[in-house]
Structures are given as C-alpha cells and as structure tokens.
Amino acid sequence: FLLLGSVYEMFGNECCLPTGEVIKVVGFKITNIIAECKEDNDEGHCMKQVELPLDFPALFKVIADSVPYFTIGEITRSLQIGQSRLGRPHFQNNMDMHLDGLTIKQGECIIIISLTEVEGKQCVNCEVNRDGESHNFSLPLSYEGEFCECSDDQFYTLKEILDWKIPKSRKRTVKLAKALTNWDLNFSPLPMDFIGDLILVPVYEIQAVMKFRKDIVHIPSNLDVEVIDVTDSYDINSFVQPLSVNDIFERPCKEFPLVAEIIEGPDPSQAIYRFMQPGKEIVIHQKCQSKRILASELRSDTHKRHFLIPNSYKGKLKRRPREFPTAYDLEIAKAEKEQLHVVATKAFTTNYTELASVLVGDQFLIQKRQTVEVSYKGIKKKVDVLACEKIIGKDYEQVLLPMYMEGGFVEVIHDKKQYYLSKVCEQFHLPFNVTVSVRDLSMTEDILAAVSGLQIEEQITDPYLLVSFFDNPEDRWEVPVHRVNMSLQLISKSNVKPESSPTRTIVEEISEEFYYMLRRYENTALHPPPRPPKKPVIPVSEQVALSVPQQKKPDPPKSPKVKH
Incomplete structure (x- = not known):
C-alpha cells in the first residue's frame, strides 16, 4: 500500500x-x-x-452460524482450511447435490478437507461419511448452493x-x-x-x-x-520476506540447512527461548519429529502445573503410589512383569455371595479379569469381575471384585529402583506417578527437581527445528513449531556440514489451556478405552463408613501362586 x-x-x-x-x-x-x-x-x-x-x-462450545454461504469460495475465503482436525469445517447444503457417481442429500454433513487444484481450477477436497465408510469428492470454488454450518458438540479453548x-x-x-x-x-x-x-x-x-x-x-x-x-x-x-517457524518447517527437507535472521523474537512470556533475539543469525540444520512426555504435578489443589519433558531427560525417577477409583482402573494398570498390590480406601458391600465385599484397609494382589455367573433372589446373570488375592496376615484368599464397584484403592510400592524417563514409558502403563530423586545435571536449571511429585500421562509427537547460532553451530537447540512464535528472514543456504553435536533440550512448563489442547488433539487417532459396565439394577445396601485399621505395614507379599 x-x-x-x-x-x-x-x-x-x-x-x-x-x-x-x-x-x-x-x-x-x-x-x-x-x-x-x-x-x-x-x-x-x-x-x-x-x-x-x-x-x-x-x-x-461453538454455536453454528445460521447465515448461509452461497458458494464454496465464500467458505474458503472466510474460514481457514488446514491439515489440523480443527481446520476441517463441517457444512450442509440445503439442497441435494448431484455429482459424478455420487449424490449428496440435503442436510448431509460435508467435511472440507483441503484446498487443491484440478485441471487448473481451484477446488476443495471434501468427504462425507455414510455407515462407517468415507466418500471423497472435489468441488470447485465456484460451486453454488446454500451452505450452513453443522452443529458442533466439541469443546474448544479460546485460542x-x-x-x-x-x-x-x-x-x-x-x-x-x-x-x-x-x-x-x-x-x-x-x-x-x-x-x-x-x-x-x-x-x-x-x-x-x-x-x-x-x-x-x-x-x-x-x-x-x-x-x-x-x-x-x-x-x-x-x-x-518474513516467515514463521511453521513456514520454515513446511519447506522440503532437501533445502536444509538454511541461514536465517531473526526479525521478531518469541513472545516475552516464552522466557526459556529469550536467547532468540531479533537481529541474530541462526543456522536451521533440519526439521525433526521427536517424542515429548506430557506430565502434571501431583497436588490436590487448583494450582497444578503441567510440563512437556524431552524423552532424553537424564534425571532419575522413583515411583510414587498411584490411586485407582474403580476396579476397572486396576485391571488397566496391572502389568505382566510385577504384581499390583493395593490397599482399599473405600468400603463396598455386595449382595452377591459369589463376590467379595471390601473394607477400608483390605489389601489385594490383582490378577486378571474374567466373567462369572452370580445369583440374587433366584435371578442368575453373568458379570465381569476382577480376580484378586486378598492378603489376610500371611495367608491369601481368592476373591472376586465386580468391575462396576465404586471403590477406591492406593498402590503399595515395594520397588526402590531409580528409573530414567524413557524406561518408565517403556516398562509401565501410563499414567504413572514418579518423583525426581536425582536432577538432570546437563541442565542449568531442572525445574522438575523442585516438584514433589509428577504424573507421567502420555507420549506425544512434537515437530521442531534443530537450530544453532551462526557463530556457534555446534551448540544446537530444539525450537518447537507449535509453541514458539517468531518471524525469520532467510538469508542463504548454509554450508555448515552436518555434525553429530549434542542437542540442548528444555523442560517446558505449559499453560493449562495448552495442556488441554495437547490432551485432546495430539492423539486423535487413538480411541478411548471402553468404560466399565454400569452397575446392576439390583439395589445394593449402603456402604458402611469404616476407619482404617491400625496395623503394622506388611512385608512385600509373596503369593505362592503368582511369580513376582
């Protein structure tokens, strides 16, 4: 202008x-x-x-816009279309659409996947789902109709x-x-x-x-x-020509390494990347994908902190007891390599003689899930149960706990070993509770060392650029694509030869807003586990409030029937 x-x-x-x-x-x-x-x-x-x-x-929750769009081009000019799940708007046409070999009925949900070019014309790739099958087709931007947004039952952050x-x-x-x-x-x-x-x-x-x-x-x-x-x-x-970190990441691999000048540095709130100052020249060696561990602080109040931890974190970790609200959670958490030992923190009473009632303080070794037949007042039915060994002094009693039971359990830890983070993710089912016993000495400041306890929640795949400063190419840093906002200007293609220099990694503390975004969208391909069956219709007597019996903590149990 x-x-x-x-x-x-x-x-x-x-x-x-x-x-x-x-x-x-x-x-x-x-x-x-x-x-x-x-x-x-x-x-x-x-x-x-x-x-x-x-x-x-x-x-x-987003309320569907009642004002229609009259061409596909209006939609693409108004909304951002992208590879993310969020960049796929859903629309319905208020009239039937007759395409080559496919008819889209009035009111049927159309998902806009991406922009493309077909025979020199700008188009959008679309999809409709019918009976579990996807049907793909293309529409030119000039295609006319009366397109209205579909209702959306998802939750979104403001960002x-x-x-x-x-x-x-x-x-x-x-x-x-x-x-x-x-x-x-x-x-x-x-x-x-x-x-x-x-x-x-x-x-x-x-x-x-x-x-x-x-x-x-x-x-x-x-x-x-x-x-x-x-x-x-x-x-x-x-x-x-300012480019974002994401713009650089989208370039072909063969163009790397690149030399760029920082035009606008990261947001001041991203203090851990404050060394990326405007005017400095950096070498962008390559684009990569790495594993990050999403973890949250173990505390009961509302000021829980969240962290993204690199898989290469070198601090040593000790286990902390996990809490399980239901028998279903016990079945998920049990591992093949060790016996899961828990203490009941909530009482439960059953009317079925085939199933066990639970008192506060009862201790169990968890075995496996199975289906058994139970009866009450002459009515027989099959229910899913969790087979356990109840610890009674030095003896063991075989009992069955219903999967639907609304109980509460705390893990008893007998493992005194120290683990690296990568081994925790390999050997144990997540989520898993730990505390840092030896901080990562390769970091100037290990913010996890001051945290009393961590819940390791899941692994995510994190895209980043591997960069170094032009005058010191051996000191390399990882710059995440989705969390660092800065503008760069490309200067030239770098002549720096690839070296296997160590990479500096950072433990990031992330906001609660970004934590929810990661939990909901990083693993969209994974389906949630099935929920436990609902409680039987037959009424059960009210639970009895009991105090925890004062008894000496038992030695690590050694069941004669289960190898530890």
Missing part, C-alpha cells in the same frame, strides 16, 4: 508512517476479544461488553476458536462450557455465574514490513490513515 497520510505516534510504538511510504501487509493478528454477553437486570435484558484476555482459560473458528467479517457466538481451574473467578471479566451465550468480536492489528526496515510494524486496524493499493505496479520481492 502507498500511504497518503502520515502518523508519527502509534500508542507508544516507535514507528512513523510518512506520506509516500510503501508498506507490504504480511499478516493480521488478533490483539484482544470483545465479548458481548446478555445480562438480566430489573429492566429486562441488556447487552454488556467485556474484554477477554487472549489467554482466558476456559472451554467453549483454538481464534485460530480456526472465527470467520472473517463475521462474529462468532459461543457458549461458556467450563472455566479452567487456574483462573481466579474473583477477577473474571464475565458476570458472576454467567451461563449464557457470548458473541465474540475480534480486534485485529495489521502486520506489515517497510522497504528500509527489517522489523515487523504492528498497525492498529482502527488507525485513521489513507492508503492506495499498488500491489500490481510494485516489486514486492524488494521487501523483507
């Missing part, structure tokens, strides 16, 4: 836009969100506007909505589903006990570059300045 006016002060930013300056718009960024919420008072309903911080920790679910030039209505635990409700911008709909109105800023500046200029979208579009008559290649 060619500027026809000039502005010399922009809310404290050290930048001026003189008349005649040519700027290149490289992107848009949402700076804050105005939420319109309906509030009841003595005079009836009124709309109240509040400002939501971009990191507002809550989960929302996910801003990145994927807010159409350009449209508002987005959402419903607050859950406020996450680390938010102080006393300072919430929303009205107390608010449960209604919110209309989200994003406030944008323009990201632009100038011909004689390397940094990115942030221009408020409400800035009163006159411009002329000169795109067709100007050489835009003469400007800085």
Whole structure:
C-alpha cells in the first residue's frame, strides 16, 4: 500500500508512517476479544461488553452460524482450511447435490478437507461419511448452493476458536462450557455465574514490513490513515520476506540447512527461548519429529502445573503410589512383569455371595479379569469381575471384585529402583506417578527437581527445528513449531556440514489451556478405552463408613501362586 497520510505516534510504538511510504501487509493478528454477553437486570435484558484476555482459560462450545454461504469460495475465503482436525469445517447444503457417481442429500454433513487444484481450477477436497465408510469428492470454488454450518458438540479453548473458528467479517457466538481451574473467578471479566451465550468480536492489528526496515510494524486496524493499493505496479520481492517457524518447517527437507535472521523474537512470556533475539543469525540444520512426555504435578489443589519433558531427560525417577477409583482402573494398570498390590480406601458391600465385599484397609494382589455367573433372589446373570488375592496376615484368599464397584484403592510400592524417563514409558502403563530423586545435571536449571511429585500421562509427537547460532553451530537447540512464535528472514543456504553435536533440550512448563489442547488433539487417532459396565439394577445396601485399621505395614507379599 502507498500511504497518503502520515502518523508519527502509534500508542507508544516507535514507528512513523510518512506520506509516500510503501508498506507490504504480511499478516493480521488478533490483539484482544470483545465479548458481548446478555445480562438480566430489573429492566429486562441488556447487552454488556467485556474484554477477554487472549489467554482466558476456559472451554467453549461453538454455536453454528445460521447465515448461509452461497458458494464454496465464500467458505474458503472466510474460514481457514488446514491439515489440523480443527481446520476441517463441517457444512450442509440445503439442497441435494448431484455429482459424478455420487449424490449428496440435503442436510448431509460435508467435511472440507483441503484446498487443491484440478485441471487448473481451484477446488476443495471434501468427504462425507455414510455407515462407517468415507466418500471423497472435489468441488470447485465456484460451486453454488446454500451452505450452513453443522452443529458442533466439541469443546474448544479460546485460542483454538481464534485460530480456526472465527470467520472473517463475521462474529462468532459461543457458549461458556467450563472455566479452567487456574483462573481466579474473583477477577473474571464475565458476570458472576454467567451461563449464557457470548458473541465474540475480534480486534485485529495489521502486520506489515517497510522497504528500509527489517522489523515487523504492528498497525492498529482502527488507525485513521489513507492508503492506495499498488500491489500490481510494485516489486514486492524488494521487501523483507518474513516467515514463521511453521513456514520454515513446511519447506522440503532437501533445502536444509538454511541461514536465517531473526526479525521478531518469541513472545516475552516464552522466557526459556529469550536467547532468540531479533537481529541474530541462526543456522536451521533440519526439521525433526521427536517424542515429548506430557506430565502434571501431583497436588490436590487448583494450582497444578503441567510440563512437556524431552524423552532424553537424564534425571532419575522413583515411583510414587498411584490411586485407582474403580476396579476397572486396576485391571488397566496391572502389568505382566510385577504384581499390583493395593490397599482399599473405600468400603463396598455386595449382595452377591459369589463376590467379595471390601473394607477400608483390605489389601489385594490383582490378577486378571474374567466373567462369572452370580445369583440374587433366584435371578442368575453373568458379570465381569476382577480376580484378586486378598492378603489376610500371611495367608491369601481368592476373591472376586465386580468391575462396576465404586471403590477406591492406593498402590503399595515395594520397588526402590531409580528409573530414567524413557524406561518408565517403556516398562509401565501410563499414567504413572514418579518423583525426581536425582536432577538432570546437563541442565542449568531442572525445574522438575523442585516438584514433589509428577504424573507421567502420555507420549506425544512434537515437530521442531534443530537450530544453532551462526557463530556457534555446534551448540544446537530444539525450537518447537507449535509453541514458539517468531518471524525469520532467510538469508542463504548454509554450508555448515552436518555434525553429530549434542542437542540442548528444555523442560517446558505449559499453560493449562495448552495442556488441554495437547490432551485432546495430539492423539486423535487413538480411541478411548471402553468404560466399565454400569452397575446392576439390583439395589445394593449402603456402604458402611469404616476407619482404617491400625496395623503394622506388611512385608512385600509373596503369593505362592503368582511369580513376582
């Protein structure tokens, strides 16, 4: 754009836009969100506007937009289409669609997968699911219809909505589903006990570059300045070409290594990457995929912290007792290499003589799941049970616990070994509880050493760039693609020869919002385990509250029937 006016002060930013300056718009960024919420008072309903911080920790349900799109091109220009599951919008046409060899019925859900080109025409790849089978087809952007959003029963964080679910030039209505635990409700911008709909109105800023500046200029979208579009008559290649970390990662492997200059460093909140300062030149050696361990702090209050730990973490870990709310959880957690020994923390009474009742303090060795026939008042039925050995002094009694029992158990640990993180993930079923017994001496600061206990939850695959500073190519760092936001300018292809230099890894503390995003989307291909069967309809007597018997802690059990 060619500027026809000039502005010399922009809310404290050290930048001026003189008349005649040519700027290149490289992107848009949402700076804050105005939420319109309906509030009841003595005079009836009124709309109240509040400002939501971009990191507002809550989960929302998206309300389907009732205003239709009349071409496929309108959808692609309004919504972001991407490889992520979030980048696949769902629409339905209010009329039948007759395609080659396929008819899409009115109201049938159409999933837009990606943008493509067919015979020189821009198209979208689409999919419909019928009776468990997927049918794929392409539609040109000019295809006309009356396309409305499908209802969505998923929950999203505010960041996910801003990145994927807010159409350009449209508002987005959402419903607050859950406020996450680390938010102080006393300072919430929303009205107390608010449960209604919110209309989200994003406030944008323009990201632009100038011909004689390397940094990115942030221009408020409400800035009163006159411009002329000169795109067709100007050489835009003469400007800085800023690229994101994700843009670099999408380049072919054969182009690496690359030399780049940092134009805009990571967000100040990402303190562990503060060494990536604007103006520094870095060598991007290659793009990689690595394993990260998602872990949470073991504590009962609402200020639980979450961590992403590299698989190469060299600290030593000791086991901590796990807690199991049901017999079903015991069956999942049992391992072949060792006997699972637990103590009951909740009483349970059964009316079936074939099954065992449980008192607080009872100890069990878990064996296997099986199906048995039980009877009550002459009615016979088959139920799933967990076969166990009940420890009675130095003796063992074979008992059956119903899988549906609403109990509670705590693990008894007899293992005094120390483990590396990679071995924990190999040998034990996750989630698994540990504490750091010896910190990782290769790190300047091991933040896990100060944590009283950790629950190792799952392994995720994490894409990253392997980088080093141009003047010190042997000191290499991993820069995660999805968690570091910075802008780079490519300078040249590097002549640095590949070396097997050690890579510095970092334990990252992540926000609760990002933790929920990882748990829900990193392993979307994995199906959750089946839930235990519901409790039988036959009523059972109320549980009896019992105190834990005071007894001497037994020696590690050695069942005569089970090899430990």
